[in-house]
Amino acid sequence: MQRRTVQVTNRLGLHARAAAKLVQAANRFRSAITLARSDTGQTADAKSILGVLLLAASAGTHLDITTSGEDEVEALEAICRLIESKFGEEEERLGS
Amino acid sequence: MTANSEIVLRGLGISPGIGWGPAVHSPWRGRVIFRRRLAPQEIESEVTRFHRAVGIAREQLRVLRQRMEHALGKEHAYILDAHVLMLEDAGILGEIETLIRTNAVNAEWAVKLVTDRILAIYAEIKDDDLRERGSDIEDVANRLLRALSGDRSTCALPEGAVLVSETLPPSLLGELDPQRIAGLILGTGGWTSHVAILARGLGIPAVSGLRGALAQIEDQALVLVDGTRGLVLVRPSPDTLQRYQRQRQERERHWIRWQARAPLPTTTRDGVPITIRANIERLSELDDLRRFGACGIGLLRTEFLFLQAAPELPSEEMQLEAYRQAAEVAGREGVAIRTVDWDENQMAALGTLHALRDRQTEPASSEPWSPERNPALGLRAIRFSLRAPEVLKTQLRAIVRAAAFGNLRIVLPLITSLEEVEQVRCLLQTACRELRAEGIAVPDRLLVGVMIETPAAVWLADELAAAADFLSLGTNDLIQYLLAVDRDNDRVASLYDPLHPAVLRALQHVIQAAERAGRPLEVCGEMAAHPLHALVLLGLGARILSMRPRAIPLIKDFVRACELARAREVVRKALAASRRAEVRELLLRSLQELRLELPDEVLLNGSAPPVREVS
Numbered sequence: 001m002q003r004r005t006v007q008v009t010n011r012l013g014l015h016a017r018a019a020a021k022l023v024q025a026a027n028r029f030r031s032a033i034t035l036a037r038s039d040t041g042q043t044a045d046a047k048s049i050l051g052v053l054l055l056a057a058s059a060g061t062h063l064d065i066t067t068s069g070e071d072e073v074e075a076l077e078a079i080c081r082l083i084e085s086k087f088g089e090e091e092e093r094l095g096s
Numbered sequence: 097m098t099a100n101s102e103i104v105l106r107g108l109g110i111s112p113g114i115g116w117g118p119a120v121h122s123p124w125r126g127r128v129i130f131r132r133r134l135a136p137q138e139i140e141s142e143v144t145r146f147h148r149a150v151g152i153a154r155e156q157l158r159v160l161r162q163r164m165e166h167a168l169g170k171e172h173a174y175i176l177d178a179h180v181l182m183l184e185d186a187g188i189l190g191e192i193e194t195l196i197r198t199n200a201v202n203a204e205w206a207v208k209l210v211t212d213r214i215l216a217i218y219a220e221i222k223d224d225d226l227r228e229r230g231s232d233i234e235d236v237a238n239r240l241l242r243a244l245s246g247d248r249s250t251c252a253l254p255e256g257a258v259l260v261s262e263t264l265p266p267s268l269l270g271e272l273d274p275q276r277i278a279g280l281i282l283g284t285g286g287w288t289s290h291v292a293i294l295a296r297g298l299g300i301p302a303v304s305g306l307r308g309a310l311a312q313i314e315d316q317a318l319v320l321v322d323g324t325r326g327l328v329l330v331r332p333s334p335d336t337l338q339r340y341q342r343q344r345q346e347r348e349r350h351w352i353r354w355q356a357r358a359p360l361p362t363t364t365r366d367g368v369p370i371t372i373r374a375n376i377e378r379l380s381e382l383d384d385l386r387r388f389g390a391c392g393i394g395l396l397r398t399e400f401l402f403l404q405a406a407p408e409l410p411s412e413e414m415q416l417e418a419y420r421q422a423a424e425v426a427g428r429e430g431v432a433i434r435t436v437d438w439d440e441n442q443m444a445a446l447g448t449l450h451a452l453r454d455r456q457t458e459p460a461s462s463e464p465w466s467p468e469r470n471p472a473l474g475l476r477a478i479r480f481s482l483r484a485p486e487v488l489k490t491q492l493r494a495i496v497r498a499a500a501f502g503n504l505r506i507v508l509p510l511i512t513s514l515e516e517v518e519q520v521r522c523l524l525q526t527a528c529r530e531l532r533a534e535g536i537a538v539p540d541r542l543l544v545g546v547m548i549e550t551p552a553a554v555w556l557a558d559e560l561a562a563a564a565d566f567l568s569l570g571t572n573d574l575i576q577y578l579l580a581v582d583r584d585n586d587r588v589a590s591l592y593d594p595l596h597p598a599v600l601r602a603l604q605h606v607i608q609a610a611e612r613a614g615r616p617l618e619v620c621g622e623m624a625a626h627p628l629h630a631l632v633l634l635g636l637g638a639r640i641l642s643m644r645p646r647a648i649p650l651i652k653d654f655v656r657a658c659e660l661a662r663a664r665e666v667v668r669k670a671l672a673a674s675r676r677a678e679v680r681e682l683l684l685r686s687l688q689e690l691r692l693e694l695p696d697e698v699l700l701n702g703s704a705p706p707v708r709e710v711s
Contacts, residue, residue: 016175017175019178
């Protein structure tokens with residue numbers, strides 16, 4: 001099992017588009033991936049858009065990410081990188 | 097009145113043109129869901145029916161997503177990604193399936209129970225932006241319910257229908273296809289709403305502001321949408337229909353003629369050259385410049401960049417790329433780029449407000465943001481930009497850099513004082529200095545123009561003309577502020593009158609101020625796109641008109657038929673009139689004297705494009 005805490009830093013938090021990206025990324029891995037709000041302990045399955053949306057993680061929220069399964073290391077890395085990169089919104093704009 | 101007689105509903109025309117077809121109420125409208133208890137042997141087939149509906153809804157969303165990406169750009173289509181994921185969410189689907197099995201209820205009822213539960217949780221979310229996503233859940237649930245009802249069509253609308261809806265939910269925006277939809281009837285939404293802009297861009301006639309009247313339009317009844325006059329005719333009589341049909345044919349005939357002549361230069365009958373430019377809202381319209389014979393871009397709106405980048409702000413590189421494209425397409429004729437013209441409410445709706453408030457020089461108050469009560473008089477346009485100079489500087493830097501690729505000029509919206517112009521010029525100098533220091537080429541001179549669209553700017557026109565390189569008459573806002581009429585408000589929209597004596601006198605004052613100062617003046621409001629109003633502008637001395645591309649072929653043809661000396665004479669009389677009716681009367685008479693080969697309906701109501709475009 002792998003575990004790390006990251007902070008949501010993009011301005012709108014886990015809004016629909018960010019949540020969609022996160023779920024799409026999580027579904028690329030076989031491992032179980034769980035997000036938990038550090039403040040309230042509320043958890044969500046990262047592969048469920050509804051769960052992620054209902055976390056209502058706004059900017060500044062700390063999330064504990066847990067992965068477990070055969071590709072848990074890569075999964076943790078990918079999810080954390082996505083959140084830390086503000087969901088790639090910056091790069092995508094430059095490219096478009 | 098019998099049940100079958102024609103009903104005329106008066107609304108607000110938000111996209112010109114005429115279309116008719118069977119009325120189809122938004123498929124999302126007030127659905128009543130019944131609970132049905134299943135016999136044990138029915139359960140398996142109900143679960144199968146549910147999964148089949150999910151598959152149909154998912155496929156529809158995929159098709160819609162492509163269409164939306166094509167029509168509105170990639171950044172808009174993301175909303176449908178979230179919708180698809182909801183229909184793939186094992187948690188949601190599992191919960192619905194369990195309900196069907198354990199409670200032995202029909203799929204519709206199970207969908208409703210789960211949706212209600214989710215919406216209740218959403219209602220508890222404190223963050224406004226995140227909570228709003230609840231409407232997406234409803235949108236998805238409605239799509240699922242429609243699929244369950246056995247409706248398999250990808251598009252929720254039958255071909256040739258007139259769509260009737262209070263407002264349009266996001267997933268229906270993507271279904272606005274001019275090949276399929278004959279017209280739009282909306283309960284609310286003004287001229288500047290997203291739907292209106294989209295409908296005009298696609299050439300779909302639309303009438304809004306019919307709030308209470310929508311119920312009078314029964315499903316499948318024949319309705320005619322006259323977006324030019326803002327009328328909806330329910331069950332039009334054969335006579336009415338025939339009249340409209342004739343108009344449409346006539347208009348198509350004219351349209352072919354106008355388009356054929358569009359590339360030719362535009363000179364009045366007495367030999368005065370008039371420049372006709374295009375107002376551009378989105379980069380996808382750049383092709384229209386050549387198609388409709390525009391002489392450069394008189395107004396490039398930059399709000400689309402903020403829309404695309406939302407919820408972040410558009411970067412310098414992204415803006416540079418857009419301005420470069422526009423510069424290259426417009427060529428020698430050039431582009432007037434207007435700095436962003438948005439109000440706080442619009443920014444908040446985009447979710448961009450956070451990004452912007454962080455960059456404001458004055459610290460944002462600690463109080464939570466609340467919508468502006470009066471956005472037209474609030475923090476908008478240049479005020480917004482000057483409050484967040486870093487954001488304005490990014491835009492200016494992008495324009496300066498893009499000027500290497502063509503002939504660009506800058507135009508400032510909603511100016512009310514000289515100080516505002518000076519502040520922007522100062523910031524522009526800083527931007528140029530920085531760029532030079534970074535080793536980036538900066539053009540020797542970049543023209544800065546001022547939009548005259550407030551009464552304050554009218555009365556400062558001489559000074560503003562001296563301080564600016566050119567003036568741009570934004571008639572839409574100018575008329576709104578002069579007459580104190582919000583034309584998005586359908587209750588007072590009829591008071592919005594470009595031929596009001598007060599408007600004519602203000603226009604005269606501004607045009608003369610530009611002449612006195614020796615500065616070029618462009619007119620870039622809707623007025624320019626309307627033959628009768630264009631006649632007035634020419635008579636007042638305007639020589640450069642900028643308008644939405646589709647209006648260009650008609651106006652060019654109209655200008656060629658005009659004699660400037662006559663127009664001047666008519667306008668002189670109109671300026672002496674003190675009543676709205678007198679002005680109108682005078683102008684109509686003079687139009688008749690011109691004996692133009694144009695349908696009256698077009699002359700009086702503006703340049704509506706034909707329903708089907710003949711290319």
